[in-house]
Amino acid sequence: MLTLFGILIIGIGIVTLLTKPIFKNHRLLGWFTQRKSLRIILLGIVLSIVTGTLFYAEPGTAYAVQYPWGGQKAVFRQGIHTKMWGRLIPIQFELPIKYVIPNTNGELGEQSEYANGDAAKYWAFSDAVKARIATSVVISINTDGEAQFLSVADRNKTEQNLIRSRIIPNIDQSIKNTCKLMDAQDYISGQASDFDRYFKDQLENGMYVLEEYTESERREIIGDSTTVRTVVNKDSKQKRFRIKRIQGEPVREQGNSLKAYGLKVVQAVVTEIDWEETFDKRLQLQKEEVAQTQLEKQQAEREFYRAQKEKARGEAEKAAERARLEKEQIQKTIAAETEAKVAEFNLVKEKKQFEVEKFKAQSKKVAADAEAYQNAKLVNAGLTPQERAEWQYKTSVGVARELKELNLPQIFIEGGGDSQKTDANLLQSLIGAELAKKMMESNSK
Structure with a gap:
């Protein structure tokens, strides 16, 4: 661009230099003198030389x-x-x-x-x-x-x-x-x-x-x-x-x-x-079909999950009922087992108590036998006249008291034969039995 501008300036200088002698009185050419035209030509040459030898490289x-x-x-x-x-x-x-x-x-x-x-x-x-x-x-x-x-x-x-x-x-x-x-x-x-x-x-x-x-x-x-x-x-x-x-x-x-x-x-x-337009229409139809398919799929999934929900609810209710029945069963089983164990414990307790009472009775019997044996030994060993009189007195008083408290049967049956002998034997037997009983009770006390 600068080279062309320099050539243009050179051309202007040459034109003014050649036309000045021809159009001396022309008002436009009056400003141009021969010297000015030569300067213009020189300027054009300088610009042409500079722009022809150098250039500016833009970035990039x-x-x-x-x-x-x-x-x-x-x-x-x-x-x-x-x-x-x-x-x-x-x-x-x-x-x-x-x-x-x-x-x-x-x-x-x-x-x-x-x-x-x-x-x-x-x-x-x-x-x-x-x-x-x-x-x-x-x-x-x-x-x-x-x-x-x-x-x-x-x-x-x-x-x-x-x-x-x-x-x-x-x-x-x-x-x-x-x-x-x-x-x-x-x-x-x-x-x-x-x-x-x-x-x-x-x-x-x-x-x-x-x-x-x-x-x-x-x-x-x-x-x-x-x-x-x-x-x-x-x-x-x-x-x-x-x-x-x-x-x-x-x-x-x-x-x-x-x-x-x-x-x-x-x-x-x-x-x-x-x-192209035909493919756009086909795409639109495909989109609609896909949207419809997705909608139906979602509805089907919704129904499926709803059925699963109902099934799960039924299973939950069944499990709850099963748990309730199992709980009742466990409670009844535990109650029965408890009752059985209590009865078994009571039986063991009664057996133990029976054995205790049995041992108590045996202990009393042994103590009574020991006392009777001791008394018999004392009698057989011989007592002093004073001790024997005191022993007979206590015995007679005891026998009298026992006879007083003796409860004989009010009715008895007589047999045939020797009636007096039979009555005497029966009366002696009854008195002896009752006295023996009272003696044992007093000894046990």
């Missing part, structure tokens, strides 16, 4: 400088550099390239002056569904190798030519190949990340070599998971593509890679997809 831009005598150099640093009237080929360090889906008015919206934006194109997936795919790609040039950069700049001449003739065709081919590898239904069902991965890998490392194959139509499952009924047309075949591989590695097209130009893919993503 690499320059290839091609000299008139055939030499060239690469400039990667910003600032003022010499070009010696050479040709400049500026290329940004990073080249943003975007495919944008136009709005209803066909406009692409606001775009950066440093980005290359184009309208998104329609691409067909393997199931023939078409869609406009908006992408955002950032390509970085190689600023480490000067020779490779100069080769790319020399072969492509301008940055725009590099983008249009090298980069965009690779982007288009990558999108095309990636669309062939999947159905539109697969993309919306979770393979969007695979699309981005295939897209970037082909841009960076080269295009896949695709091979064609056919497969039977997918079986559509109708019904629940327990009873599977399928609908399939045996004669229906679908043409599909897959990546050709050798020993697990994908086969790529030779010479069709951005790496050959020292270009590196910094970013390659799909930002938006505008499906």
